[in-house]
Amino acid sequence: MGLDELNQFGLLEQRIESIVSLVRSLKEEKVNLEGRLQSQEEEIDSLTNEMEMLKTDRELARKRLVTLLEKMEEYNL
Secondary structure (H helix, E strand, C coil), X not given: CCHHHHHHHHXXXXXXHHHHHHHHHHHHHHHHHHHXXXXXXXXXXXXXXXXXXXXXXXXXXXXXXXXXXXXXXXXCC
16 A cells, blocks of 8 residues: 555545544434424423413303303393
């Protein structure tokens, strides 16, 4: 092997190491992003449930208010 071939081999090694490092970094980033996505999906589910409960509570309050107004109207209050 000549000196030029050794230099090319060294450059190839550097590029491969760089690519391996990049792939490792991208895999770590993917894991982190998947964790964040899972967390955000859980928060969305929680907020959706809370919103449904608030809608139910609002509807119940509306029905009770209508009932009270009807009773007041019955007695001409």
